[in-house]
Amino acid sequence: xxxxxxxxxxxxxxxxxxxxxxxxxxxxxxxxxxxxxxxxxxxxxxxxxxxxxxxxxxxxxxxxxxxxxxxxxxxxxxxxxxxxxxxxxxxxxxxxxxxxxxxxxxxxxxxxxxxxxxxxxxxxxxxxxxxxxxxxxxxxxxxxxx
Numbered sequence: 001x002x003x004x005x006x007x008x009x010x011x012x013x014x015x016x017x018x019x020x021x022x023x024x025x026x027x028x029x030x031x032x033x034x035x036x037x038x039x040x041x042x043x044x045x046x047x048x049x050x051x052x053x054x055x056x057x058x059x060x061x062x063x064x065x066x067x068x069x070x071x072x073x074x075x076x077x078x079x080x081x082x083x084x085x086x087x088x089x090x091x092x093x094x095x096x097x098x099x100x101x102x103x104x105x106x107x108x109x110x111x112x113x114x115x116x117x118x119x120x121x122x123x124x125x126x127x128x129x130x131x132x133x134x135x136x137x138x139x140x141x142x143x144x145x146x
Contacts, residue, residue, distance in 0.1 A: 018045025
């Protein structure tokens with residue numbers, strides 16, 4: 001039986017995670033202008049939506065990699081090991097993006113230097129997004145016109 005794709009909840013929670021990362025990076029370092037801060041936020045929100053979509057639609061995502069479907073431990077506890085793996089990849093991506101972008105202080109080698117605590121929180125928000133949205137979505141879905 002095919003499972004329905006969770007698109008709107010993934011976009012909604014991905015935007016929440018992206019906004020969190022946007023404000024966390026604003027707290028961590030000052031940028032040389034609002035444009036760079038905002039472009040980092042758009043970048044963060046886009047990838048947050050992608051990672052949240054993957055963890056909310058695990059069976060669909062695993063359909064692209066048939067060899068991973070044969071690994072039994074990935075489906076334990078609602079695909080929690082796979083979701084943790086996706087969260088770790090997201091954390092590496094967040095740290096890599098913060099090291100590449102030049103900070104307002106002019107130290108290109110250091111980058112903007114997002115704190116690991118903020119990266120860990122963003123990773124946990126991605127990993128446990130399905131549980132959070134299972135609680136929130138019935139309360140907020142009535143506000144969407146579609």
